[in-house]
Amino acid sequence: MKIDITIIIPIYKNEHVLNQCLNSLKKALLKSKLSVEYIFIVNDPAFKKTLYIFPKGANIIFNTENLGFAKGINSGAAHAGGNWLLLVNADTVFKPSSLAEVQPYLKSKSTAMIVPKLLNKDGSLQYNLIAEPTLCNLLIEQSYLYKLLPEIFRHPQSDKRLYKHSGEVNFASGCNVFINKKVFKDLGGFDERFFLYFEDTDFCHRLKKTSYKIIYNPGSVMVHLRHQSHGGNFPVDKYTNSLFLYLCKYHSRSYVKLYLIFLLLGQTARYFFLSVTGKLHAKNNDYLKGLFTIRKFLLS
CATH class of the missing domain: 3.90.550.10 (Spore Coat Polysaccharide Biosynthesis Protein SpsA; Chain A)
Structure with a gap:
């Protein structure tokens, strides 16, 4: 059939x-x-x-x-x-x-x-x-x-x-x-x-x-x-790893670096905004993990 x-x-x-x-x-x-x-x-x-x-x-x-x-x-x-x-x-x-x-x-x-x-x-x-x-x-x-x-x-x-x-x-x-x-x-x-x-x-x-x-x-x-x-949790580390892989696959090293710089600045600003407004809560570890992962790729 x-x-x-x-x-x-x-x-x-x-x-x-x-x-x-x-x-x-x-x-x-x-x-x-x-x-x-x-x-x-x-x-x-x-x-x-x-x-x-x-x-x-x-x-x-x-x-x-x-x-x-x-x-x-x-x-x-x-x-x-x-x-x-x-x-x-x-x-x-x-x-x-x-x-x-x-x-x-x-x-x-x-x-x-x-x-x-x-x-x-x-x-x-x-x-x-x-x-x-x-x-x-x-x-x-x-x-x-x-x-x-x-x-x-x-x-x-x-x-x-x-x-x-x-x-x-x-x-x-x-x-x-x-x-x-x-x-x-x-x-x-x-x-x-x-x-x-x-x-x-x-x-x-x-x-x-x-x-x-x-x-x-x-x-x-x-x-x-x-x-x-x-399992119900958003795996921010896997997301960031795959984003970095995608960028490297289709763009130059300088393009990837520039992208990561803007991403790190934007996510850092968002982290502090959520902290000040008291809206961070359970996402605290996710944001920190994401920031450290972006920084790791930026320095690689």
């Missing part, structure tokens, strides 16, 4: 949300005419005890250590039989029509990536379109101009107008996206040097150099609980 979509779900300390994700997926499949297969990438050995929650016939790949998102997805894609890949974060709840809404795009020969509309748990918009890390975008972000004047800067992390209509976009988060398997393999999949974060930005960067399109489709709606797929 022809398989339309291979659903790849990495598993790491997220068994508490996986059942809800799979149940919502089952309901969404009932409203579509899609044939699917499941591949689970288990990066947490302790998870073996809960085998019963996996759908019948699922391909389960157990790893003795956490391989990271990019390497995990690549290993799943190597076993995929579907024409498309759906990269699912386990902390996701699918709306009933989320899969049916993408069906027309799956037949497009010019589309390589379909990006759904993501909502937070409270129903508010989750900004899953992203801006490439450039000096220009950094200055807009660190100065908060993108939030103060969203109608002027049209930044994907603040301008809600960008999320109202379907159309071609340049960069998007890899969270719950559909990717054409052939294009994914032709481009070499995700760069496995990115353990977590920026593997999606890097893939979009490479995809932009081809004739294929990245399509945002707000008709396909999913609720993403955020950070529950890796």
